[in-house]
Amino acid sequence: MKKRGILVLIIYSFGVLVFTVISRRTSNYKPLLVFLWSYKAVIAGETKYIPEILGNIAMFIPVGFLCAFIFADKKILPIILSGFAFSLCIELCQLIFHKGSFEFDDLFNNTLGAIIGFLLYLLIRKVFDERKSDKVN
DSSP: OHHHHHHHHHHHHHHHHIIIIITSOOOOOOOBOOTTHHHHHHHTTOGGGHHHHHHHHHHHHHHHHHHHHHHTOOOSHHHHHHHHHHHHHHHHHHHHHTSSOOBHHHHHHHHHHHHHHHHHHHHHHHHHHHHHHHHHO
16 A cells, blocks of 8 residues: 555656646746745735645645655654655755746745645544444444
8 A cells, every 4th residue: 555655646746846847937036035925915915826825735735645644654743844855856946947936935835735635644544543443343
């Protein structure tokens, strides 16, 4: 089962890299190093950033879910580190290859998505464990 999870994570990660780096045109974006700038913009009424925020979070929910499945652990720190490390790889690739903008907000949102994926895994696991114990009793 873990081998399948690893394979799915590799395939999904490649898809994320294609979407976030490989398929993008070369650009001259400058790094955006203001933490939570997009949240501040949304609060100020610039709702056009909401899809970007939600998209970055949603994109990493499967990463957190799959990492939790692979590690089969209830500890959140490995998930946070995995999500952050993968997000950092993407952001550095965007910076180095000029295929997007390096943003602290993306690191935050992607890591948040991995955390949500981890919590979703725990919830689903709990439901299945309870159903399994109900069938035994």
